[in-house]
Amino acid sequence: MSEAPLSEAPVVELIDVQKWYGAFHVLKDVNLSVRKGEKVVVCGPSGSGKSTMIRCVNRLEEHQGGRIVVGGIELADDLKAIEAIRKDVGMVFQSFNLFPHLTVLENLTLAPLWVKHIPKAEAEDLAMQLLKRVRIPDQAKKYPGQLSGGQQQRVAIARALAMKPSIMLFDEPTSALDPEMVKEVLDVMIELAGEGMTMICVTHEMGFARAVADTMVFMAEGRVIETAPPQQFFSDPKSERTRQFLGQIIGH
Amino acid sequence: MIKPEDDIHNALAAADVEEPSQAVAPANSVWKPLSWAKSNLFDSVPNALLTLLALLLLWETVPPLLSWGLFNATWSVADGTAAACRDGTGACWALMGEKNRLMLFGVYPYDQHWRPLLATAIVIAMLATSALRRFWLPALGYAWLGAVVVVAWLMWGGFLGLTYVETAQWGGLPLTLGLALLGIVLAFPLSIVLALGRRSNLPAIKAICTGYIELVRGVPLVSVLFMASVMFPLFLPEGVTIDKLLRALAGMTLFTAAYLAEAVRGGLQAIPRGQEEAADALGLSYWRKMRLIVLPQALRLVIPPIVNQFISCFKDTSLVTIVGLYDLLAATKAALADPEWRPFFVEGYVAAALVYWCFCFFMSRYSQWLERELATGTRR
Numbered sequence: 001m002s003e004a005p006l007s008e009a010p011v012v013e014l015i016d017v018q019k020w021y022g023a024f025h026v027l028k029d030v031n032l033s034v035r036k037g038e039k040v041v042v043c044g045p046s047g048s049g050k051s052t053m054i055r056c057v058n059r060l061e062e063h064q065g066g067r068i069v070v071g072g073i074e075l076a077d078d079l080k081a082i083e084a085i086r087k088d089v090g091m092v093f094q095s096f097n098l099f100p101h102l103t104v105l106e107n108l109t110l111a112p113l114w115v116k117h118i119p120k121a122e123a124e125d126l127a128m129q130l131l132k133r134v135r136i137p138d139q140a141k142k143y144p145g146q147l148s149g150g151q152q153q154r155v156a157i158a159r160a161l162a163m164k165p166s167i168m169l170f171d172e173p174t175s176a177l178d179p180e181m182v183k184e185v186l187d188v189m190i191e192l193a194g195e196g197m198t199m200i201c202v203t204h205e206m207g208f209a210r211a212v213a214d215t216m217v218f219m220a221e222g223r224v225i226e227t228a229p230p231q232q233f234f235s236d237p238k239s240e241r242t243r244q245f246l247g248q249i250i251g252h
Numbered sequence: 253m254i255k256p257e258d259d260i261h262n263a264l265a266a267a268d269v270e271e272p273s274q275a276v277a278p279a280n281s282v283w284k285p286l287s288w289a290k291s292n293l294f295d296s297v298p299n300a301l302l303t304l305l306a307l308l309l310l311w312e313t314v315p316p317l318l319s320w321g322l323f324n325a326t327w328s329v330a331d332g333t334a335a336a337c338r339d340g341t342g343a344c345w346a347l348m349g350e351k352n353r354l355m356l357f358g359v360y361p362y363d364q365h366w367r368p369l370l371a372t373a374i375v376i377a378m379l380a381t382s383a384l385r386r387f388w389l390p391a392l393g394y395a396w397l398g399a400v401v402v403v404a405w406l407m408w409g410g411f412l413g414l415t416y417v418e419t420a421q422w423g424g425l426p427l428t429l430g431l432a433l434l435g436i437v438l439a440f441p442l443s444i445v446l447a448l449g450r451r452s453n454l455p456a457i458k459a460i461c462t463g464y465i466e467l468v469r470g471v472p473l474v475s476v477l478f479m480a481s482v483m484f485p486l487f488l489p490e491g492v493t494i495d496k497l498l499r500a501l502a503g504m505t506l507f508t509a510a511y512l513a514e515a516v517r518g519g520l521q522a523i524p525r526g527q528e529e530a531a532d533a534l535g536l537s538y539w540r541k542m543r544l545i546v547l548p549q550a551l552r553l554v555i556p557p558i559v560n561q562f563i564s565c566f567k568d569t570s571l572v573t574i575v576g577l578y579d580l581l582a583a584t585k586a587a588l589a590d591p592e593w594r595p596f597f598v599e600g601y602v603a604a605a606l607v608y609w610c611f612c613f614f615m616s617r618y619s620q621w622l623e624r625e626l627a628t629g630t631r632r
């Protein structure tokens with residue numbers, strides 16, 4: 001849990017968000033409010049809509065009802081608004097999604113060069129700093145396919161950070177990793193949390209959640225079932241559904 | 253006339269071919285022809301029968317072909333008539349010596365043949381240069397720009413001391429090469445736009461691109477060329493004419509683009525959704541996402557079908573003869589119209605086929621090299 005005081009104004013706000021895939025109602029009245037510097041960890045059984053929710057925040061998925069406001073800009077069909085939000089919101093995917101035809105360094109400099117139009121030398125300096133931060137500066141000239149899963153995910157985090165976002169979204173960042181590589185990625189994320197980054201993180205890593213979360217969110221069947229600070233969430237969950245879920249993933 | 257030294261040379265060359273490359277690599281690295289033949293050619297009764305059948309077929313076809321094409325062939329004639337060829341029993345390659353200029357340059361004014369020759373040489377030299385990765389520099393673009401201007405000046409003339417030659421007189425290899433090259437260069441970007449359009453979320457754009465591709469793919473190239481050449485001028489106002497060559501080029505381009513678009517679309521579909529999502533999440537606009545992330549990967553995947561289409565386009569240029577243009581094949585046919593040499597049409601077509609084959613084989617090999625050269629994404 002971070003000790004820094006949190007400001008009150010929300011930087012991400014979901015109000016009664018609804019989403020359907022065809023006839024299937026995947027998000028039902030989802031409400032979420034994230035303040036600057038807050039770390040929110042979202043958990044829940046598979047199919048509960050947690051990934052869909054986080055993907056709505058940067059409009060990888062479109063919501064059909066309710067409102068989503070990010071950094072004071074409401075997400076609607078306005079392409080300019082969407083691009084502005086995406087510039088300020090970094091995302092890390094379960095399957096890394098690095099660009100395989102570009103080197104690690106090029107993966108990191110691509111968006112700063114083409115979206116922010118900063119000079120190449122500056123972009124490369126920043127990229128090298130970030131690679132040092134995720135502890136793989138020696139891999140800069142390699143291609144993603146030459147790295148291990150853990151290294152690839154750390155590159156993906158660095159790539160998102162290269163845009164200097166004020167909010168980071170993590171969509172099950174360690175789910176596709178071999179067990180021995182989970183820690184190296186979580187360490188980078190814990191470090192990032194310690195630096196005051198606003199984070200929304202979908203994960204099943206409850207140890208990580210205990211270490212960094214300010215707020216725990218539990219989702220099931222497309223609804224937010226419970227929102228609570230971690231001590232209360234883990235020791236005394238209000239909902240039976242939450243208790244059952246925690247029992248399943250922590251019990252053994 | 254048969255040159256004895258050629259005989260020996262060819263016999264030696266034939267002997268060279270017999271020597272197989274290291275087919276099996278035994279531990280002691282000694283090559284044993286007998287054991288190799290036993291284990292690969294005669295290891296079972298059906299296999300032995302097939303081997304014998306293949307040998308019989310080779311015995312029946314190769315020696316007659318060699319004696320016709322090489323040993324008994326007539327390579328040159330002294331008097332400019334086909335008399336020596338009519339007396340001989342082999343191929344009449346002397347035809348090439350007598351008719352090569354007509355075959356290569358068609359009805360381009362005879363005393364100006366150095367112009368298409370030089371133009372073709374420039375284009376081939378530029379193609380060879382562009383093929384090498386170390387020349388993939390911005391300067392290459394300017395070099396091509398300069399080459400295009402010089403080639404256009406050589407072919408058309410009309411200023412700086414060269415007499416004007418209208419496109420109706422162009423022919424032979426320069427025409428084939430020019431049509432194919434321009435067709436490919438123009439069709440490729442168009443095909444990318446069509447493929448992207450067919451995958452677009454905007455219904456109108458998707459409908460237009462899909463309709464275009466399906467319409468063009470549904471008709472033969474001959475009819476597209478015919479429409480471009482015969483029907484299209486009917487819709488033009490009185491007095492307005494568009495160059496025949498340009499109309500044929502437009503037809504070729506539009507036709508090739510439709511096929512290429514489908515090859516490109518195949519590549520686009522093979523790119524995982526996550527690549528686009530990652531580009532979106534970074535805030536890249538649609539066109540940057542396509543140019544920097546999706547197309548470089550998609551096009552690399554579909555190099556084989558794309559080059560397939562290029563080869564197809566190169567050979568399809570021979571169809572422009574139906575709208576009255578003299579490409580390499582039509583020029584060859586015209587060269588064979590001379591009654592003196594008409595009996596030797598086979599040699600003429602073999603020679604033309606060889607020219608087509610050289611270009612197509614180069615494209616095919618080059619595409620294989622390019623695939624390996626660009627395979628960074630899968631490099632481990």
